[in-house]
Amino acid sequence: MKYExxxxxxxxxxxxxATKLFCDCPxxxxxxxxxxxxxxxxxxxxxxPRLSREALEKAVLACLALNCTIQPVSAFDQKVYYYxxxxxxFQLSQHHKPLARNGWIDIAGENGEPRRLRIHHIHLEExxxxxxxxxxxxxxxxxxxxxxxxxxxxxxxSEPDMRSPHEAMExxxxxxxxxxxxxxxxxxxxxxxxxVDANISLRQEGSSGFNTKVEVKNMNSIRNVGDAIAYEIxxxxxxxxxxxxxxxxxxLWDPDKRATAPMRGKFSGPCIPDPSVxxxxxxxxxxxxxxxxxxxxxxxxxxxxxGDYGLTPDEAAAMxxxxxxxxxxxxxxxxxxxxxxxxxxxxxxxxxxxxDRGAALAETPLSAERFAALLSLLEKEIINPQSAxxxxxxLLATDESPEKIVEKGGYGQVSDAVELxxxxxxxxxxxxxxxxxxxxxxxxxxxxxxxxxxxxxxxKANPKLLREILAKRLG
Numbered sequence: 001m002k003y004e005x006x007x008x009x010x011x012x013x014x015x016x017x018a019t020k021l022f023c024d025c026p027x028x029x030x031x032x033x034x035x036x037x038x039x040x041x042x043x044x045x046x047x048x049p050r051l052s053r054e055a056l057e058k059a060v061l062a063c064l065a066l067n068c069t070i071q072p073v074s075a076f077d078q079k080v081y082y083y084x085x086x087x088x089x090f091q092l093s094q095h096h097k098p099l100a101r102n103g104w105i106d107i108a109g110e111n112g113e114p115r116r117l118r119i120h121h122i123h124l125e126e127x128x129x130x131x132x133x134x135x136x137x138x139x140x141x142x143x144x145x146x147x148x149x150x151x152x153x154x155x156x157x158s159e160p161d162m163r164s165p166h167e168a169m170e171x172x173x174x175x176x177x178x179x180x181x182x183x184x185x186x187x188x189x190x191x192x193x194x195x196v197d198a199n200i201s202l203r204q205e206g207s208s209g210f211n212t213k214v215e216v217k218n219m220n221s222i223r224n225v226g227d228a229i230a231y232e233i234x235x236x237x238x239x240x241x242x243x244x245x246x247x248x249x250x251x252l253w254d255p256d257k258r259a260t261a262p263m264r265g266k267f268s269g270p271c272i273p274d275p276s277v278x279x280x281x282x283x284x285x286x287x288x289x290x291x292x293x294x295x296x297x298x299x300x301x302x303x304x305x306x307g308d309y310g311l312t313p314d315e316a317a318a319m320x321x322x323x324x325x326x327x328x329x330x331x332x333x334x335x336x337x338x339x340x341x342x343x344x345x346x347x348x349x350x351x352x353x354x355x356d357r358g359a360a361l362a363e364t365p366l367s368a369e370r371f372a373a374l375l376s377l378l379e380k381e382i383i384n385p386q387s388a389x390x391x392x393x394x395l396l397a398t399d400e401s402p403e404k405i406v407e408k409g410g411y412g413q414v415s416d417a418v419e420l421x422x423x424x425x426x427x428x429x430x431x432x433x434x435x436x437x438x439x440x441x442x443x444x445x446x447x448x449x450x451x452x453x454x455x456x457x458x459x460k461a462n463p464k465l466l467r468e469i470l471a472k473r474l475g
Contacts, residue, residue: 002205003240005233006213007162007198009171013154013185014127014193015058020150021126022049022092022277029130029148029192041150043088049277055152056124056280058184059099060290062154063122065178065297068103070287074124075279081269084144085129093125095271099154099280105178106299107170117171118159127151160199160210165226165233172196172222173321174298181295181323189220196225200232202240212246216260218253228253232260301326309339318347324361325351331368337375345375349392357396365399374402386459387411412460417469420461424470427453438474446471 019027023040039047063070075097078090103119129149133142156175162168176187176194187194201213216232219225231253236246251260296304301320305311311319319329329346333339350371354361374395378388383406394405406412427449428435438445449470454461 003202003237004205004207005163005229006160006201006203006210007164007168007229008160008213009156009158009162009168010197010199011156011158011172011175012127012195012197013062013156013179013187015055015062015152015154015185016183016193017052017055017058017152019052019054021052021055021124021152022150025150027151029127029145029151031147033132033143033145033147036147037149041087042146049092051277051280052152057290058182059122059124059152059154060282060287061182061293062179062184063100063103064291064294065182065184066103066105066119066122066156066175068100068119068122070100070282071098072283073097073279073281074099076124076274076277077271078274079125079269079271083128084142085131085149087129087146087149091126091128092274092277093155093271094123096273097279098123105171105174107167107174110164110166115167117161117167120157120159122154122156125153125155127153160201165229168198168229169222169226172225176222177298177321177323181297183295189222192220198225198229198232200229200236201246202233202236212248214246214248215250215266216253217250217263220255224253224255227255227258228260231258235260295323298326305329309333309343311339311343315340315343315347319343328361328368328371332372332375335369335372337372338379341375341379342372345371345392349389353393353396359396364396366395370395370402377402377406381462381464382406383411384460384463386454386463390459410460417465420466420469423453423456423461424466424473427456427470428473435474446474449474 015027017027019025020036020041023038025036025038025041028036040049060070074094076092077095079093079095080090082089098121100122101120103122105117105119107115107117109115127148127150130145130147131142132145133140135141158171162171179185179187185193189196196219198216198219199213200216201211203209203211214232214236216228219228232251239246248266250263250266252263253260298320302313302316305316305319305326306313320326325346329339329342332342332346354364357364371392374388374391377383377391378385383391387406390409391402391405391411394400394409395402398405431449431452434445434449438449446467450463450467453466453470454463457466
């Protein structure tokens with residue numbers, strides 16, 4: 001029997017409002033433990049919650065960016081369960097009347113075809129405290145840090161429209177980019193400001209029903225989302241083929257073992273309307289004000305980049321996925337950089353260098369103007385591509401100009417024909433067997449000798465001129 005995966009995602013996103021959702025405590029969960037607390041977020045008797053207007057604005061902006069319909073009236077409920085991370089025995093969330101409904105995201109499917117994935121609803125809620133598990137001597141203990149209790153979240157609940165790990169990963173990647181564009185959230189899975197839970201079930205291929213699902217948690221990267229879903233599909237397939245029933249429960253993804261493991265049974269506590277927080281009533285006039293704050297979103301920006309700068313669809317998509325990269329690319333193009341060369345260098349060299357450093361573009365001294373100046377040196381053949389890579393790495397660490405870095409580091413390109421002739425003489429003299437092999441018809445030897453010559457020049461030779469001279473000398 002062939003099976004089809006049915007996948008839905010629940011994504012918690014921490015809004016970057018200055019304060020918590022219902023009090024004036026700073027929204028900084030990473031501070032010294034239990035520093036940012038008050039009677040409201042600790043839920044002392046007599047404490048009165050007050051909804052943050054900034055958090056509401058950022059939540060609505062995020063909902064609009066995901067093509068959702070904002071509900072005229074939304075309200076908070078008490079989601080009741082008992083756990084040490086919950087100071088009041090319930091969580092304030094919007095169960096019955098969420099903030100927004102009926103959104104969607106467009107992604108590229110596995111074969112490149114467009115796929116529209118629906119969002120069921122988005123609701124506001126407060127986060128819970130953080131449990132820290134340690135050992136005291138030989139005794140395991142759990143500590144509670146209440147800094148995170150009450151921080152503002154939106155939970156984005158998809159429809160079960162995804163059918164593969166690829167679609168789930170594309171959904172998360174696209175959603176993250178859309179939300180970052182609005183400035184409402186950082187959306188870092190590594191830092192925990194975006195947390196993804198996946199609900200996975202299998203059904204017979206061609207059927208339309210829904211079977212028992214399993215929830216998977218603890219995925220701290222988009223790659224882990226895909227790997228965890230792929231593993232769970234395999235695990236459930238093996239269970240069904242053995243005749244073992246799928247049981248409703250929650251599992252944890254173990255990135256070291258590359259496997260999911262049982263965590264706990266799945267249960268839902270009661271959700272009752274909360275009398276202490278007033279309903280949220282949104283009128284069209286205020287909603288239009290928030291709608292006017294939406295930036296140019298990635299799909300429109302990609303279309304404009306193709307038209308204005310001649311980028312291919314793939315190049316335009318890569319340059320518009322993240323707002324900081326798109327702004328940097330456009331500023332570089334306006335500073336004189338050839339658009340397609342700038343897009344290539346950003347995607348192939350700059351973005352990987354930032355990932356290696358674990359840094360955002362804004363955390364480096366690199367400006368679009370200095371980046372454009374570097375590409376100008378490359379275009380004028382003052383430096384070669386290898387040297388340009390070295391200079392780019394230094395631009396990420398210093399505010400010196402590319403010209404100054406080239407001068408100080410001696411990165412200038414060697415284009416003197418006499419000097420290159422002498423270099424090639426030495427390479428040919430040291431590799432007579434390879435030269436003979438080339439003259440017998442092995443064209444690959446040219447690349448090998450080019451590598452030897454470039455290394456001998458310490459990467460400074462003009463590669464185009466060097467290849468021309470070498471090919472001519474090899475005859």
